[in-house]
Amino acid sequence: MEQLVKRINGMIHLKAYNRQRDDLFFITVEKSQLELVLSHLKNNEGFTHLAFLQAVDFLEDSKFQLTYMLYNYDIRVNLGVKVLIGRDKAEMTSIHKLWAHAWQYQRELHELFGINFPGSPRVEESFVLEGWEEMPPMRRDFDTKEYSERTFYQRPGRSTNDPKEYMKEKMYKNYAASPRIRRDDE
Amino acid sequence: MSNLSESKYRGFKADRSKYPEMENGKPVIDLESHRYTKLWQGPQHPGVTGNMAVELIVNGDEIVSAKTHVGYLHRAFEKLMERRRYIQCFPLVCRICVPEPDTNEYCVSAAMEDLAGITVPERALWLRTLNLEMSRIGSYLMWLGGQAGSLGMGAVGQWTIGMRDFWLDLFEEMTGGRVYHMYMIPGGVRKTLPDGFRDRARGLIVRTRKLLYDVENTFLSNAIIKSRLQGLGVITTEMVDEFGIVGPIARATGRECDIRINNPYVKYGELDVKMLTSTVGDAYARAELRYRDLHQSLDLVTEILNRIPEDGPIQADMPNLLNWKIPAGQTYVKAESTRGEHGFYMVSDGSGKPRRVFARGASYTHAISLLEELAVNISISDLAGLMVSLHTCPPEIER
Numbered sequence: 090m091e092q093l094v095k096r097i098n099g100m101i102h103l104k105a106y107n108r109q110r111d112d113l114f115f116i117t118v119e120k121s122q123l124e125l126v127l128s129h130l131k132n133n134e135g136f137t138h139l140a141f142l143q144a145v146d147f148l149e150d151s152k153f154q155l156t157y158m159l160y161n162y163d164i165r166v167n168l169g170v171k172v173l174i175g176r177d178k179a180e181m182t183s184i185h186k187l188w189a190h191a192w193q194y195q196r197e198l199h200e201l202f203g204i205n206f207p208g209s210p211r212v213e214e215s216f217v218l219e220g221w222e223e224m225p226p227m228r229r230d231f232d233t234k235e236y237s238e239r240t241f242y243q244r245p246g247r248s249t250n251d252p253k254e255y256m257k258e259k260m261y262k263n264y265a266a267s268p269r270i271r272r273d274d275e
Numbered sequence: 276m277s278n279l280s281e282s283k284y285r286g287f288k289a290d291r292s293k294y295p296e297m298e299n300g301k302p303v304i305d306l307e308s309h310r311y312t313k314l315w316q317g318p319q320h321p322g323v324t325g326n327m328a329v330e331l332i333v334n335g336d337e338i339v340s341a342k343t344h345v346g347y348l349h350r351a352f353e354k355l356m357e358r359r360r361y362i363q364c365f366p367l368v369c370r371i372c373v374p375e376p377d378t379n380e381y382c383v384s385a386a387m388e389d390l391a392g393i394t395v396p397e398r399a400l401w402l403r404t405l406n407l408e409m410s411r412i413g414s415y416l417m418w419l420g421g422q423a424g425s426l427g428m429g430a431v432g433q434w435t436i437g438m439r440d441f442w443l444d445l446f447e448e449m450t451g452g453r454v455y456h457m458y459m460i461p462g463g464v465r466k467t468l469p470d471g472f473r474d475r476a477r478g479l480i481v482r483t484r485k486l487l488y489d490v491e492n493t494f495l496s497n498a499i500i501k502s503r504l505q506g507l508g509v510i511t512t513e514m515v516d517e518f519g520i521v522g523p524i525a526r527a528t529g530r531e532c533d534i535r536i537n538n539p540y541v542k543y544g545e546l547d548v549k550m551l552t553s554t555v556g557d558a559y560a561r562a563e564l565r566y567r568d569l570h571q572s573l574d575l576v577t578e579i580l581n582r583i584p585e586d587g588p589i590q591a592d593m594p595n596l597l598n599w600k601i602p603a604g605q606t607y608v609k610a611e612s613t614r615g616e617h618g619f620y621m622v623s624d625g626s627g628k629p630r631r632v633f634a635r636g637a638s639y640t641h642a643i644s645l646l647e648e649l650a651v652n653i654s655i656s657d658l659a660g661l662m663v664s665l666h667t668c669p670p671e672i673e674r
Contacts, residue, residue, distance in 0.1 A: 109606055110389065112538050137516040140609075141639075145622050145631040156620065158607055158635075162530070165537045167607060189517045189648075190640040217346035217673045227354060
């Protein structure tokens, strides 16, 4: 793996490299060089299997981290290629030409994170949310509770109680007076 | 019946020269021309493997184009997990796959242990291996029934689902739950084996083998089943990397990809797991491969039962799980489910809740991009058999 990292480092500038386990490594590359690195890894280094492509929202840094998880069947190693992209008007190069199933992940990221992949087939189609007009829901600043309170209503006849106060009222009314709680039939 | 002899090629050699017209390499399908009909298979349809729908455009009974629609089952587990403590994730993850929940539990526990640097005791690892292998048997039995049922052979499904129930009885003894077990928790497992469990499990293995003998005679050796499955949904070696195909489907094309052998986890490294492959790559080869894999799972359970240590701790020393903070880091843990590579990508930011959890299920690619590709040119009646032979599981797609 060290030799592989050296070879890639000779091609481009690696921002970071770390070893998580014997069979799992991560490298971080520049956004502009991602396609180059991925096609090199696929065509020349034997990392032919794309396990997934996913995003992580780092709201505090105003960044999305995209992770492309590759696998090499010969040396049996997983390699995660990480890219950090800006969170505002997030956009990334599409890799649908490298793997035939990459468009699926890109469509999901477009819908759930609001990351655009220009040129990716069917990227505008809805995946799991039909007719969604809110902010992409997997972003960290999407407030699930506020959304559900606004969209759905309380079922009539249901009320919300503070559990501590409610239980005190219902069960432990004479708790201070009695040494232990007795049932009525005792 | 006349075409039974030539049915070896179910690739449905249709004459595509006249329809649909191709323009810039893409088919032009004009529904107004009354030559094509739009048909929905699912979301409620006996031939669909769960809550998903396939939007078909058909010409006669031949499928011209297919499109998978999901979203009927979206429960936003990944989003919910971002707002919950690590230990609170466990009741959620097992629900990602109903027939085989233990792979999820294992992956999440292992990811947390990997990030927190916890070593699991020997005996707990053996118990985990037993649990994982038993869940593979349950899932395969359910699949066998589904594959036979999708081709109109309901009896096999009733036998195998009935037998699966006896395996669920064993799960209930072992873990307390029948379908969702929540047995593997960070640091180890919850319980040891009850008294007499080993004997009951061995007895059940014998009964399962007896049933599988019947299944082989009625299902795998059946001329009609063969004529319908052979040549259906052929996957070539080149497609494996192209579409990210994993598991038995990739093994049926000759690719050696079994995570239990390639990247051994729990105790699989010490067990005699064989790489089962085939070279044909059609639905029948996949069915036969899964049947052999089921027998291998029964062998493995027998071996594991003999090798589980009688005593020893089943839990590592853990901090207070209700207030457990995991150091910042990222990891990806995978395991071999009956559908293939099942993995969890977990990102921790040092707080008490995960920053991001992503469940990678094999069906994600099998049921969408691959199914859409393979469904073209087959007849409507074969679509259910094709979907089951890809072993699609919609909950994995929309976590």
